[in-house]
Amino acid sequence: MNEKLARLPLKYFDSRTHGETLSRVVNDVDNISSTLQQSLTQFITAFVTLIGVIVMMLSISPLMTLIVVVTLPISLIAIRQITMRSQKHFRSMQQSIGELNGHVEEMFTGHAVVKAFGRERQSVGRFREVNDRLYDASWRAQFISGTIMPIMNVVGNLGYVFVAVAGGILVMRKAITIGDVQAFISYSKQFTMPITQTAQIANIIQSTIASAERVFELLDEPEEVAEPAHTAEISRPKGDVRFEHVKFGYKEDAPLIEDMNIDVKSGQTVAIVGPTGAGKTTLINLLMRFYEVNGGRITIDGTDINQMKRGHLRGMFGMVLQDTWLFNGTIRDNIAYGRLGATDEEVVEAAKAAYADHFIRTLPEGYDTVLNEEATNISQGQKQLLTIARAILADPAILILDEATSSVDTRTEIHIQQAMNELMKGRTCFVIAHRLSTIRDADLILVMNKGSVIEQGTHEQLLARGGFYADLYESQFSGRQRLRHSG
Ligand SMILES: Nc1ncnc2c1ncn2[C@@H]1O[C@H](COP(=O)(O)OP(=O)(O)OP(=O)(O)O)[C@@H](O)[C@H]1O
Ligand SMILES: [Mg+2]
Numbered sequence: 001m002n003e004k005l006a007r008l009p010l011k012y013f014d015s016r017t018h019g020e021t022l023s024r025v026v027n028d029v030d031n032i033s034s035t036l037q038q039s040l041t042q043f044i045t046a047f048v049t050l051i052g053v054i055v056m057m058l059s060i061s062p063l064m065t066l067i068v069v070v071t072l073p074i075s076l077i078a079i080r081q082i083t084m085r086s087q088k089h090f091r092s093m094q095q096s097i098g099e100l101n102g103h104v105e106e107m108f109t110g111h112a113v114v115k116a117f118g119r120e121r122q123s124v125g126r127f128r129e130v131n132d133r134l135y136d137a138s139w140r141a142q143f144i145s146g147t148i149m150p151i152m153n154v155v156g157n158l159g160y161v162f163v164a165v166a167g168g169i170l171v172m173r174k175a176i177t178i179g180d181v182q183a184f185i186s187y188s189k190q191f192t193m194p195i196t197q198t199a200q201i202a203n204i205i206q207s208t209i210a211s212a213e214r215v216f217e218l219l220d221e222p223e224e225v226a227e228p229a230h231t232a233e234i235s236r237p238k239g240d241v242r243f244e245h246v247k248f249g250y251k252e253d254a255p256l257i258e259d260m261n262i263d264v265k266s267g268q269t270v271a272i273v274g275p276t277g278a279g280k281t282t283l284i285n286l287l288m289r290f291y292e293v294n295g296g297r298i299t300i301d302g303t304d305i306n307q308m309k310r311g312h313l314r315g316m317f318g319m320v321l322q323d324t325w326l327f328n329g330t331i332r333d334n335i336a337y338g339r340l341g342a343t344d345e346e347v348v349e350a351a352k353a354a355y356a357d358h359f360i361r362t363l364p365e366g367y368d369t370v371l372n373e374e375a376t377n378i379s380q381g382q383k384q385l386l387t388i389a390r391a392i393l394a395d396p397a398i399l400i401l402d403e404a405t406s407s408v409d410t411r412t413e414i415h416i417q418q419a420m421n422e423l424m425k426g427r428t429c430f431v432i433a434h435r436l437s438t439i440r441d442a443d444l445i446l447v448m449n450k451g452s453v454i455e456q457g458t459h460e461q462l463l464a465r466g467g468f469y470a471d472l473y474e475s476q477f478s479g480r481q482r483l484r485h486s487g
Contacts, residue, residue, distance in 0.1 A: 001025050001215065007223045010290045011250075019102030024218050027097055028211035035208040039201050046194030053191045060184045061176055064166050068188045071159035075195055078151050082144060083206055089141035090203075090210040096134035098214070103130055109374070145203035152199045156192035163188050224310070225292055232307040237316045237397035238266040239428030240301050241287070247295030248286055256282060256451040260296070264444065269421075269429045271439035273472065274448035280432045281322060283448070284400055287430075289313055300398075318396030320404035322432075324383040331360055332367040334386055338393035350393035353419045355412055356385035381408040388416060398428045406434065413438055436473050445469065 005025070013021070057065040107114055107123050114123050167181035243262040249255040256279055264270050272280045285291050287298060289310055298305050305313050318338070326334050335350060336342045342350075347367070351357040359382055363369045371377060378386075384407050391399060399420075405413040417438055420429070433439050440459045447455040447462065447469045455467050462469035 001029060001218065004219055004221075004223075008221055009224045009292075010285075012221055017102030017106060019100075019105030020098045021218075022105065023098035023101035024214050027101070028094065028214045031094075031211040032208055032215065035204055039204055039208075042197060042201060046198055049190065049194050053187050057184060057187050057191065060180050060187070061167075061170065063170070064163050064184055064188075067162045067166055068159050068191055071155050071192075072195070075152055075155045075199075078155065079148055079199060079202065082148050082151070083202060086141050086144035086203075087206055087209070089137045089144065090206045091213065093134060093137040093141050093207065094210040094214055096130060096137055100127070100130045100134060103127055141206070142203060145206055148199040148202050149196065152192070152196045156196065159188060159192065160185070225306075227309050228307055230307075231309045231312070232303045233312055234301050234303060234308070234316070238301050239316075239398045240264065240266045240299075241398070241428060242299045242302075243283075243286075243296070244299070245296035246286065246293050246298060248282065248291065248293050250282075250291070255294075257286075258452060260453060262446065262453065262456075264428060264430075266301075266428055267426045268443040269424065269431060269441070271442035271445045272430065272432045272448060273434070273436060273439065273445060273469070278448040279451040280448055281402055282451075284319070284402055284430065284432070287400070288317060288319070316397045317400055318391035318394040318398070319400040320384070320387045320391045320402065322403045322406075324380075324387045326371050326383060326386060328370070328372060330368050330370055331363075331386065334371060335389045335393055338390040339395065342393055346393060347389075350389040351386075353392050354385050354389035355415050355419065356382070356389045359385070379407075381412070384408055385412075385416075396427075398430070399424055400430045402432045403434065404431075405438070410435070410437075436476055447472075 002025070005021075054065065054069070057068065103126060107127075114120060163185060164181075167176075167184065170176050171178050171181055241262070241264040243260045246257055246260040247255065248257040260283075272283060274280055282291075286293055287305075289305055292306075300308075300313075300316065327337075332344070332347055335347045338350070339346075344367075348357060351360055351367075360367055360369070369377075384404060388401075388404055391401075391404075401420075405416055408416070413435070421441075431439055431442065439445065443458065444456060445459060445462055446453050447467075449468065455462055455465065455469050457465070463473065
């Protein structure tokens with residue numbers, strides 16, 4: 001399942017809660033494995049006992065054995081009828097567990113927000129609602145499958161009665177001795193026992209089947225488009241990036257990018273600006289092949305990115321995303337994540353370049369400070385500096401900064417920019433920024449709106465044009481003026 005998760009496209013994770021996926025990987029797999037460990041041995045014991053007992057019974061009286069064996073299909077029919085009715089409840093039980101997990105996960109991640117908006121009661125209410133559904137499905141499932149046991153007992157006892165009657169007649173006819181009948185009866189008890197035992201664990205088996213269905217559902221999800229058989233490799237990427245008539249939409253029926261053409265030369269710094277929701281991040285998602293284009297092609301150094309292995313393609317990029325991702329571990333480990341086998345000196349070098357070194361040294365534990373899972377023990381801007389250091393360490397051919405410095409103060413931002421300029425000499429760099437003052441020096445500015453590039457050029461060219469960019473720039477500039485006046 002873990003391997004499968006690695007191969008699933010991002011689209012899969014976009015469309016469901018993490019808790020739901022988590023529940024499948026943790027609860028359902030656990031359910032299956034514990035059933036296999038406990039119930040399977042029970043099964044084997046029951047089966048072997050059954051065979052032994054049948055042989056013994058046959059040796060005493062084939063006629064009476066026939067009577068006992070005839071009860072077997074009756075039991076099977078009864079079990080089948082019951083499990084058919086309870087299975088759907090087991091299914092909705094596992095589903096509710098998944099939903100419940102999703103809710104709890106979400107509420108814990110958004111803990112502060114839930115508290116800030118005073119939504120504790122609603123959150124608990126929603127939990128109750130799902131939990132009630134879980135309760136309902138569970139007791140129905142358990143109740144229905146719980147009737148298997150008594151029914152098996154009835155059938156078993158019926159068999160017992162017939163054996164006693166038939167045995168009595170046989171003894172009267174002096175066909176067998178009374179001792180044989182007695183022995184037979186205890187064997188027939190042993191015959192029904194394993195079946196009753198199996199019936200007893202029927203509910204466990206049923207919930208396991210429900211779990212297995214969920215596991216296979218995940219395993220059957222369509223994966224990322226398979227890698228082509230003959231993959232192209234760029235051993236020394238220069239960083240020429242071209243978008244040729246690219247078409248894309250997150251959903252089939254809602255195209256976002258219609259016909260995008262961009263030509264970026266190696267070593268250029270390209271700034272992408274535009275209003276919120278214009279499709280800037282989408283552009284990067286396509287470039288990194290997090291999503292597949294619906295039409296047209298994207299090339300790097302003239303090679304279609306669809307012809308490359310995803311791992312190879314992504315290896316050429318270093319990226320700092322809009323939402324920072326740090327894991328539970330030391331600051332050193334988090335930065336070193338950028339490159340396998342980075343030395344301590346290299347980590348410190350990268351941190352210096354990202355202007356993170358200073359704040360790290362002021363922490364009591366320095367580079368060995370352990371970040372918690374959500375990295376709430378450092379500030380948002382500091383998180384960004386760490387992710388920038390990580391990308392610098394990766395030393396990629398193409399660097400992508402998506403609002404990478406949005407949370408740091410303007411002065412640090414300019415410092416980082418300068419350090420970047422030094423670092424990115426001769427490499428291609430994509431910068432997405434809302435603060436236009438920081439991207440003035442870019443070689444090419446792409447102005448995006450509603451999924452298409454509406455203007456491109458340098459800062460001066462775009463200003464002279466007096467179009468969308470000029471407007472945007474003016475509004476930021478005058479906005480600051482106004483602030484200064486009121487301040
Ligand atoms: N995973 C997704 N599934 C469906 N639609 C999406 C998804 N991600 C983004 N969108 C939609 O695509 C459009 C472009 O989003 P995108 O993230 O590229 O904007 P952006 O230019 O990066 O904005 P921002 O400046 O706020 O980061 C938006 O209208 C958004 O609603
Ligand atoms: Mg974005």
